[in-house]
Amino acid sequence: MENDIIIQMKNIRKSFAGVPVLKGIDLTVKKSEVLAVIGPSGSGKSTLLRCLNNLETIDDGSIQVKGDYLVQSRQGRAVYADKDTQKKILGYMGMVFQQFNLFPHMTVLDNLLEAPVHVKNMKKAEVLPVAEELLRKISLFDKKDAYPSRLSGGQQQRVAIARALCMAPDIMLFDEPTSALDPELTIGVLNTMRQLAQEHMTMIVVTHEMGFAHDVANNVIFMADGGIVEQGDSQQFFGNPKEERTKLFLHSMLK
Amino acid sequence: MHNIANTFMLMLEGTQTTLQIFSITLILSIPLGLLISLARLSPLRLISRLVEIYIWIMRGTPLMLQLLFVYFALPMVGIKLSDLTAALFAFTLNYAAYFAEIFRAGIQSINRGQYEAAKTLGMSYPQTMQRIILPQVIRRVLPPISNETINLVKDTSLIYILAMNDLLRVARTIVQREFDMTPFVIAAVFYLVMTFVLTWLFKLLEAHYGKYEV
Numbered sequence: 274m275e276n277d278i279i280i281q282m283k284n285i286r287k288s289f290a291g292v293p294v295l296k297g298i299d300l301t302v303k304k305s306e307v308l309a310v311i312g313p314s315g316s317g318k319s320t321l322l323r324c325l326n327n328l329e330t331i332d333d334g335s336i337q338v339k340g341d342y343l344v345q346s347r348q349g350r351a352v353y354a355d356k357d358t359q360k361k362i363l364g365y366m367g368m369v370f371q372q373f374n375l376f377p378h379m380t381v382l383d384n385l386l387e388a389p390v391h392v393k394n395m396k397k398a399e400v401l402p403v404a405e406e407l408l409r410k411i412s413l414f415d416k417k418d419a420y421p422s423r424l425s426g427g428q429q430q431r432v433a434i435a436r437a438l439c440m441a442p443d444i445m446l447f448d449e450p451t452s453a454l455d456p457e458l459t460i461g462v463l464n465t466m467r468q469l470a471q472e473h474m475t476m477i478v479v480t481h482e483m484g485f486a487h488d489v490a491n492n493v494i495f496m497a498d499g500g501i502v503e504q505g506d507s508q509q510f511f512g513n514p515k516e517e518r519t520k521l522f523l524h525s526m527l528k
Numbered sequence: 529m530h531n532i533a534n535t536f537m538l539m540l541e542g543t544q545t546t547l548q549i550f551s552i553t554l555i556l557s558i559p560l561g562l563l564i565s566l567a568r569l570s571p572l573r574l575i576s577r578l579v580e581i582y583i584w585i586m587r588g589t590p591l592m593l594q595l596l597f598v599y600f601a602l603p604m605v606g607i608k609l610s611d612l613t614a615a616l617f618a619f620t621l622n623y624a625a626y627f628a629e630i631f632r633a634g635i636q637s638i639n640r641g642q643y644e645a646a647k648t649l650g651m652s653y654p655q656t657m658q659r660i661i662l663p664q665v666i667r668r669v670l671p672p673i674s675n676e677t678i679n680l681v682k683d684t685s686l687i688y689i690l691a692m693n694d695l696l697r698v699a700r701t702i703v704q705r706e707f708d709m710t711p712f713v714i715a716a717v718f719y720l721v722m723t724f725v726l727t728w729l730f731k732l733l734e735a736h737y738g739k740y741e742v
């Protein structure tokens with residue numbers, strides 16, 4: 274049971290210029306779990322993901338991924354692991370951004386090959402079949418030699434997902450992956466994510482897509498003002514929310 | 529008596545000096561400018577402040593003054609440079625400062641998301657700069673670099689004060705001797721040819737580095 278836990282965040286505290294943005298968040302994610310994080314703008318959802326991924330540093334609390342501590346709390350302060358350990362832990366996670374952030378000067382295929390070849394020092398011939406297989410899976414194999422600027426937003430986001438997957442992460446983090454897309458382009462991206470979930474990828478998804486959270490996520494966390502207001506299994510969460518704030522939020526999202 | 533072919537040959541020799549100063553300065557000052565821009569963006573405040581002061585001095589005083597300073601002041605403290613070296617020294621330090629500011633603006637114009645994507649893929653800072661940021665910066669800085677490069681062609685004429693026989697000085701010498709304006713016209717044509725070739729080269733470079741844009 275304990276062994277199933279892949280991410281454990283405890284009492285995460287984070288302030289920006291003295292303003293608390295995360296006010297002691299506890300979060301546990303099990304292997305193969307799909308966790309949706311929802312909540313109003315400014316509630317700290319992105320910051321939570323970015324702390325997990327070391328794009329931001331926390332002030333206090335502890336983060337454990339696959340049993341390794343990225344950061345631990347000692348006497349009320351966050352103490353980070355050494356650089357090598359950090360690097361190892363960050364390698365467990367892939368990240369997908371709202372703005373895709375593909376490398377514009379590289380073709381689609383080179384975007385996928387870049388990190389395996391230059392970070393993991395793998396042979397190009399070794400990664401190529403993996404990358405091509407991923408591109409086939411997202412139905413963009415025929416675009417492998419195109420530059421990102423030639424792709425639609427939805428296609429770019431799928432490439433960004435494939436780029437992260439090409440590093441073979443155990444966990445995928447998504448920060449509003451469809452928010453920058455026109456509604457008709459979100460479907461392809463959501464389908465790709467759905468497929469990942471079916472393949473038992475562990476996923477944390479910050480999203481405004483309530484349908485996706487309801488259908489695909491196992492668990493849902495509702496954040497507001499830097500804290501977790503309510504969490505639970507998604508059927509229960511959407512079927513029978515307990516907190517007044519959750520009800521109001523869900524109601525506003527349905528409109 | 530007036531020998532146009534002879535004038536032409538003399539001016540070609542002058543052009544050689546001009547091109548020598550131009551090309552060596554360019555080859556040295558672009559990489560140096562890049563290094564200076566990285567130091568300018570360093571999180572270490574002392575380094576970035578020092579570089580800022582350096583850039584301020586180089587851009588805030590006339591290049592002519594800097595040339596004279598290197599030429600006359602350095603020998604006084606026991607550093608003896610040849611005319612050519614002195615000129616190259618001053619030009620390189622001056623142009624590196626301008627290039628540094630161009631690179632800095634270029635680097636800062638790259639979206640933060642590029643650094644974050646590289647970081648989450650496990651790339652180190654040097655890798656990120658070398659493989660992700662700088663290739664994009666090159667595309668963006670080519671137009672201002674092209675401008676500065678064309679300025680440099682014309683600025684090389686400042687070395688006449690160091691008594692070096694560049695294109696313009698040769699032209700002036702002949703004009704004064706022969707009371708004939710033709711050498712000035714020829715010099716103008718030579719400068720125009722050089723800047724034309726450069727403009728064309730930079731267009732090719734822009735097309736090459738811009739192929740990923742829509």
Ligand SMILES: Nc1ncnc2c1ncn2[C@@H]1O[C@H](COP(=O)(O)OP(=O)(O)OP(=O)(O)O)[C@@H](O)[C@H]1O
Nearest residue numbers: 289290294312313314315316317318319320321449
């Ligand atoms: N780098 C930063 N510097 C200062 N304040 C920040 C920074 N990043 C986030 N904040 C602040 O922290 C709070 C939480 O931001 P965050 O981006 O985590 O919210 P969010 O829940 O992701 O919102 P959204 O749904 O709009 O993306 C906001 O008030 C935001 O202004």
Ligand SMILES: [Mg+2]
Nearest residue numbers: 318319320449
């Ligand atoms: Mg956000």
